[in-house]
Amino acid sequence: MSDRADVLAAQSVSYRVHDVSLVSKADLGVAAGEVVAVLGPNGAGKSTLLKVMAGELSPASGRVVVDGRDLAILKAGELARLRAVVAQSSNLSFPFTVREVVRLGVSVPGLSRENPRIERAVGDAIGRVGLAAFSGRLFTELSGGERQRTHIARALCQLSVARDLAGGGKILLLDEPTSSLDVGHQVVVLEALRREADAGTAILMVMHDLNLAAAFADRVVIMSHGCIIADGPPRQAMTEAILSRAYECPLSVGRPPADGIPFVIPALGQAKAAKGARL
Amino acid sequence: MTSKLPAGAIVSAEHMRAAEPDRAQQRFVLFAVSALALAVTAVLSLSIGATGISLDALPSAITAMFGDGDAESARSALVLLDIRLPRTILAAMVGACLAVAGAMMQGIFRNPLADPGLIGVSSGAALAAVTVIVLGHGIAAPVVAAFGVHALPVAAFAGGLAVTGTLVVLASSRRTVSVAALLLAGLVLGALAQALMGLLAYLSDDRELRDLTLWTLGSLAGSSWTKVIGVAPFAVLNLLLLPYLVRALNGLLLGEAEAFHLGIDVERIKRLIIIATAASVAAAVAAAGIIGFVGIIVPHVVRLVAGPDHGTVLPASAMLGAALVLAADIVARIIVAPAELPLGIVVALIGAPVFLHLVLRRGAYV
Numbered sequence: 001m002s003d004r005a006d007v008l009a010a011q012s013v014s015y016r017v018h019d020v021s022l023v024s025k026a027d028l029g030v031a032a033g034e035v036v037a038v039l040g041p042n043g044a045g046k047s048t049l050l051k052v053m054a055g056e057l058s059p060a061s062g063r064v065v066v067d068g069r070d071l072a073i074l075k076a077g078e079l080a081r082l083r084a085v086v087a088q089s090s091n092l093s094f095p096f097t098v099r100e101v102v103r104l105g106v107s108v109p110g111l112s113r114e115n116p117r118i119e120r121a122v123g124d125a126i127g128r129v130g131l132a133a134f135s136g137r138l139f140t141e142l143s144g145g146e147r148q149r150t151h152i153a154r155a156l157c158q159l160s161v162a163r164d165l166a167g168g169g170k171i172l173l174l175d176e177p178t179s180s181l182d183v184g185h186q187v188v189v190l191e192a193l194r195r196e197a198d199a200g201t202a203i204l205m206v207m208h209d210l211n212l213a214a215a216f217a218d219r220v221v222i223m224s225h226g227c228i229i230a231d232g233p234p235r236q237a238m239t240e241a242i243l244s245r246a247y248e249c250p251l252s253v254g255r256p257p258a259d260g261i262p263f264v265i266p267a268l269g270q271a272k273a274a275k276g277a278r279l
Numbered sequence: 280m281t282s283k284l285p286a287g288a289i290v291s292a293e294h295m296r297a298a299e300p301d302r303a304q305q306r307f308v309l310f311a312v313s314a315l316a317l318a319v320t321a322v323l324s325l326s327i328g329a330t331g332i333s334l335d336a337l338p339s340a341i342t343a344m345f346g347d348g349d350a351e352s353a354r355s356a357l358v359l360l361d362i363r364l365p366r367t368i369l370a371a372m373v374g375a376c377l378a379v380a381g382a383m384m385q386g387i388f389r390n391p392l393a394d395p396g397l398i399g400v401s402s403g404a405a406l407a408a409v410t411v412i413v414l415g416h417g418i419a420a421p422v423v424a425a426f427g428v429h430a431l432p433v434a435a436f437a438g439g440l441a442v443t444g445t446l447v448v449l450a451s452s453r454r455t456v457s458v459a460a461l462l463l464a465g466l467v468l469g470a471l472a473q474a475l476m477g478l479l480a481y482l483s484d485d486r487e488l489r490d491l492t493l494w495t496l497g498s499l500a501g502s503s504w505t506k507v508i509g510v511a512p513f514a515v516l517n518l519l520l521l522p523y524l525v526r527a528l529n530g531l532l533l534g535e536a537e538a539f540h541l542g543i544d545v546e547r548i549k550r551l552i553i554i555a556t557a558a559s560v561a562a563a564v565a566a567a568g569i570i571g572f573v574g575i576i577v578p579h580v581v582r583l584v585a586g587p588d589h590g591t592v593l594p595a596s597a598m599l600g601a602a603l604v605l606a607a608d609i610v611a612r613i614i615v616a617p618a619e620l621p622l623g624i625v626v627a628l629i630g631a632p633v634f635l636h637l638v639l640r641r642g643a644y645v
Binding site: 051075080087138 | 543
């Protein structure tokens with residue numbers, strides 16, 4: 001790890017709530033241009049780790065390093081020019097249009113509202129998630145998937161404006177960005193994220209769909225009970241033993257000879273058998 | 280019935296474009312109408328009253344204020360300078376403060392029905408004012424002795440700030456202010472203040488009871504330059520603060536975590552907004568008594584017309600809030616002349632039907 005130039009790194013990060021440990025001693029780095037997926041069952045500490053690395057929660061011990069600096073000393077404004085975050089769910093009860101929500105991502109203060117460069121960045125981000133025809137629609141009238149894509153566009157807009165005007169925009173953190181998308185829009189969003197990574201952005205995202213993660217991520221990090229139990233390329237980290245242990249459920253991993261990307265299916269018969277045995 | 284659409288026709292995109300709100304145009308219309316309403320109500324407020332100064336006579340009365348003109352213009356100038364002008368300025372400041380405070384509370388509570396009452400300013404101010412009215416010769420005598428005729432507004436201002444300060448302390452833990460805790464503690468303190476006011480009303484004699492009832496209904500009848508000077512610093516500071524709060528309030532509508540992700544120092548902004556709201560509303564209530572409704576209805580109307588962007592909502596609310604209170608004050612002065620109706624009643628009577636009409640016409644969204 002020492003020769004890696006991680007633009008975002010958790011160093012022995014632990015997080016506790018009332019003496020219950022949610023994340024313990026997590027070490028995780030993301031390099032520029034790399035896409036890292038965090039996998040694991042519900043309650044494994046994935047979202048908590050993401051929130052700590054986003055600066056939203058302060059670690060009980062350990063530290064998070066962002067672009068070479070300790071996150072704890074960065075001000076909210078400085079941090080926003082380095083990284084963007086898409087939360088798992090965020091509702092909005094005021095009737096902003098899609099364009100207005102995406103424009104909220106412009107995190108460099110003091111820019112005039114009708115700055116043509118800003119407007120271009122906003123329109124571009126909306127187009128990248130396939131919402132060009134929706135830019136004037138009210139957010140409150142969108143479907144769940146359209147709302148999710150609007151928030152992703154807002155984050156992409158935040159990064160591109162920060163990159164153009166402030167030399168930042170290096171990190172993107174997402175919590176289950178494809179959870180309410182149909183398969184076609186999953187592809188649209190993941191391809192947009194891949195292009196963002198190709199432009200040099202470090203991407204860390206929590207995912208639930210193991211097969212999507214295997215096909216898309218450069219690296220996967222597998223968590224269980226607050227600990228990282230595996231970290232590596234999908235081909236190496238996603239083994240039957242590790243996944244079955246993490247999810248506490250027998251899983252079968254297949255590898256098509258064509259590309260060797262693992263695919264995971266639950267071994268249903270065995271799961272029933274295992275449950276029966278436990279009873 | 281068969282559809283006339285050809286197979287594969289793309290109707291959805293056209294349909295969606297048709298529904299696009301043109302925010303720039305909406306903003307322009309809103310600002311123009313608000314500014315016009317403010318100008319018209321301000322001029323009428325200067326001209327209408329016990330001594331009518333006709334609109335034709337208004338310019339000569341204004342020049343007479345600076346020492347030029349005949350005897351009648353001079354008398355009008357005196358009325359204008361000592362009575363109408365402070366009252367008009369005070370009405371505009373009170374309206375602007377209340378409307379902007381409402382918009383800011385709706386922003387930090389992420390709720391279109393929030394108002395400054397949630398942070399205890401009005402109940403604190405009312406309790407202090409009622410205490411001075413009822414116990415002015417008892418426990419509150421030192422306050423009356425120290426501030427004389429200004430004891431009531433000074434006490435109301437201090438009471439409003441004190442209750443909000445207490446609330447913020449109660450709702451804070453580990454250097455963060457919890458909006459949910461603020462809401463709950465606000466309800467409790469509000470109920471407590473209400474109970475204490477009930478107790479004071481029970482202890483009061485008939486004259487005090489009438490005084491305190493009228494005070495809680497609001498009035499600008501006692502306007503003076505002293506009150507203008509008392510309120511102006513808070514109103515002006517509050518208005519100067521607005522451009523700095525636009526981006527933060529917009530971000531806060533997405534949620535506190537999202538606002539932080541967007542680079543907003545959420546805790547600092549929340550405190551700043553609470554302090555600014557408490558100070559400006561306490562000053563407004565101290566000068567004019569309790570005037571409800573402005574803080575909810577004005578920002579709501581503004582959002583219905585031009586959307587929830589605070590770059591529009593804050594300045595338009597300031598102008599429209601000022602215009603609403605000016606208009607209500609004019610009605611209060613003339614409807615039962617030579618007596619005056621309490622301002623709070625008029626605001627509610629004008630505002631409620633307009634509000635209802637807009638909500639029913641434009642659909643349920645805020």
